[in-house]
Amino acid sequence: MTYRLIIRPQAELDIQDAFEWYEAQTLGLGSEFIRAVDACLSAIGRNPLAYQIIYKQARQALIRRFPYRILYVFDQEIITVVACFHSKRDPKSWQARL
Template identity: 70%
Template structure:
């Protein structure tokens, strides 16, 4: 079953910024990043409860090949993606988005 997936504007902005940075480092790498994000989002949409809870009801998915994580909550059969952050980034920044 595929669940409804809503990507918050802040998360879209995170993905766009990471794409632009990777693309500036090596042409084509930004597109690889976006494909990896899409694969993660597909997995979340199919099995949202399969991923680790890291804080209260927030779950995290590691993006393969890239040091980024997708952060989301699953409520009422809907996945709300609220961040796509570098794994070493200060957690306070994403905590501010959910509180």
């Protein structure tokens, strides 16, 4: 089954900000972060129910190698990415996006 993936603009900004931060630390690290995000999104797309619900209907998937998580909502055939957050950030800041 193929699911439709929607990345909200706020989540795209989260990913862009993290990319720029990692790229500023070490040239090429931002690109590695983007590849890790893509791999995580692909895994979510293959099996959106594999990840636990952590708040209301939001699920989280951890990004391999980086301390970030993708937060998304799965409703029937649509996966909506609401945030890409550093694991140490206050969860209340993304919960408001739901």
